[in-house]
Amino acid sequence: MAQYDSFARFYDGVNGEPEDRIAQILADIEEFRPDAHSVLELGCGTGAILAGLGSGFSLTGIDISSAMLDVARRRCPSARLLEGDITSFSLAQSFDVVICVYDTLNHVTDVALWRTVFANVAAHLAAGGIFIFDLNTLGRLRDLGDMAPWVYDFDGNTLIMDVDFTEEPLSRWHIRVFEHHSGDVFTRHEETILELGVALDTVREELAREFTLVAQSDTQGATPTDFSTRALFVARRNPF
Ligand SMILES: C[S@@+](CC[C@H](N)C(=O)[O-])C[C@H]1O[C@@H](n2cnc3c(N)ncnc32)[C@H](O)[C@@H]1O
Numbered sequence: 001m002a003q004y005d006s007f008a009r010f011y012d013g014v015n016g017e018p019e020d021r022i023a024q025i026l027a028d029i030e031e032f033r034p035d036a037h038s039v040l041e042l043g044c045g046t047g048a049i050l051a052g053l054g055s056g057f058s059l060t061g062i063d064i065s066s067a068m069l070d071v072a073r074r075r076c077p078s079a080r081l082l083e084g085d086i087t088s089f090s091l092a093q094s095f096d097v098v099i100c101v102y103d104t105l106n107h108v109t110d111v112a113l114w115r116t117v118f119a120n121v122a123a124h125l126a127a128g129g130i131f132i133f134d135l136n137t138l139g140r141l142r143d144l145g146d147m148a149p150w151v152y153d154f155d156g157n158t159l160i161m162d163v164d165f166t167e168e169p170l171s172r173w174h175i176r177v178f179e180h181h182s183g184d185v186f187t188r189h190e191e192t193i194l195e196l197g198v199a200l201d202t203v204r205e206e207l208a209r210e211f212t213l214v215a216q217s218d219t220q221g222a223t224p225t226d227f228s229t230r231a232l233f234v235a236r237r238n239p240f
Contacts, residue, residue: 002064002065002066002067003064003065003107003191003192003193003194004045004064004065004067004068004191004193005065005066005067005068005191006067006177006189006190006191007175007177007189007191007193008046008065008067008068008070008071009067009071010154010155010157010159010177010179010189011045011046011068011071012046012048012071012075013154013155013157014152014154014159015048017048017052018048018049018052018102019052021049021101021102022049022052022053024232025049025053025099025101025132026053026054028130028132028215028234029097029130029132031215032130032214032215032234032236033096033097033128033129033130035096036057036096036097036130037057037058037096038057038058038059038060038093038094038095038096038097038126039053039057039058039059039060039095039096039097039098039099040060040061040062040091040095040097040098040099040124041059041060041061041062041098041099041100041101042062042086042089042098042099042100042104042117042121043062043063043064043086043100043101043102043104043105043107044061044062044063044068044069044072044079044081045063045065045068045071045072045102045104046068046071046072046075047061047071047072047073047075047076047079047081048075049099049101049102050072050075050076050079051075051076051079055078057097058080059076059078059079059080060079060080060081060082060091060093060095061076061079061080061081061082062081062082062083062084062085062086062089063081063082063083063084064083064084064085064086066083069081069083086100086104086108086117086120087108087113087116087117087120088116088120089120089124090120091124093124094124094125094126094129095124095125095126095129096125096126096129096130097129097130097131097132098121098124098125098129098130098131098132099131099132099133100117100121100131100132100133100134101132101133101134102134103134103135103136103195103230104133105117105133105134105135106135106136106141106195106196106197106198107193107194107195107196108196109170109194109195109196110196111196111198111202114198114203114206115206115209118131118206118207118209118210118211119209119210121210121237122210122211122237122238125237127237127239128236128237129236129237130214130234130235130236130237131211131233131234131235131236131237132232132233132234133232133233133235134230134231134232134233135198135200135203135230135231135233136195136197136230137197137200137224137225137226137227137228137229137230137231138168138169138197138198138199138226139225139226139227139228139229140228140229140230141163141165141168141169141171141195141197142165142168142197144163144165144171145163145164145165145166145168145171146165147163149161149162150162156180157177157178157179157180158177158178158180159175159176159177159178160175160176160178161173161174161175161176162174165197168197169196169197169198170194170195170196170197171194171195171196171197172192172193172194173192173193173194173195174190174192175190175191175192175193176188176189176190177189177190199226200224200225200226200231203231203233207233207235210237210238211235211236211237211238212235212236212238213233213234213235214234214235214236215232215233215234216231216232216233216234217231217232218230218231218232219232
């Protein structure tokens with residue numbers, strides 16, 4: 001089973017609708033690639049972002065979890081959805097926009113493969129195409145590692161999530177969902193998800209091989225640092 005396979009059917013209930021993240025992506029497309037027709041999402045999960053981008057684009061999503069894709073097929077039937085690995089995908093198509101959001105890149109736990117992902121994204125972008133991605137920073141992963149476990153009731157079920165960052169730069173997200181049936185009858189589902197923290201200067205250096213950074217921000221609109229809660233990047237593919 002791939003990571004997220006057990007968590008897939010609870011994912012949207014826990015995360016809610018990503019309206020803010022969709023609005024940010026649409027604003028970035030409007031600013032940096034207003035004539036975009038095609039969008040590829042790497043690590044599209046349950047398709048919440050693709051569904052929110054609307055019918056104005058031809059939509060493609062790749063994810064490694066078949067269970068997440070099953071949800072995505074219901075949520076976004078118009079999208080072309082493919083099971084695959086974002087570190088090694090190969091599609092006979094280029095896109096105006098590639099997105100990789102909600103810390104999906106952090107899920108690639110070998111930094112050498114980030115270079116592979118960037119090269120692969122560049123190879124799948126049309127001339128002048130843009131790559132929109134976000135990251136959990138090292139500082140954010142450290143903070144999460146020091147926090148008390150997150151306990152969250154949703155749809156009658158309970159989630160407990162505990163992030164362990166003692167093996168820095170690799171964080172372990174221990175996720176338990178107690179699915180409620182009736183009275184005190186529950187089914188327990190467990191999953192451990194790994195995320196890698198990478199210094200933002202390293203990210204910028206790797207990115208510069210294939211891209212020119214056109215925007216970068218933290219959640220407040222300032223230049224992101226390794227202490228920011230989240231780092232958001234928009235990069236344009238360099239001419240080949
Ligand atoms: C945090 S979720 C984000 C989902 C979606 N982008 C969103 O914003 O809701 C990360 C997703 O990346 C997928 N993923 C992680 N590593 C992957 C890989 N190497 N190749 C393809 N998908 C991957 C997971 O299966 C999961 O669906």
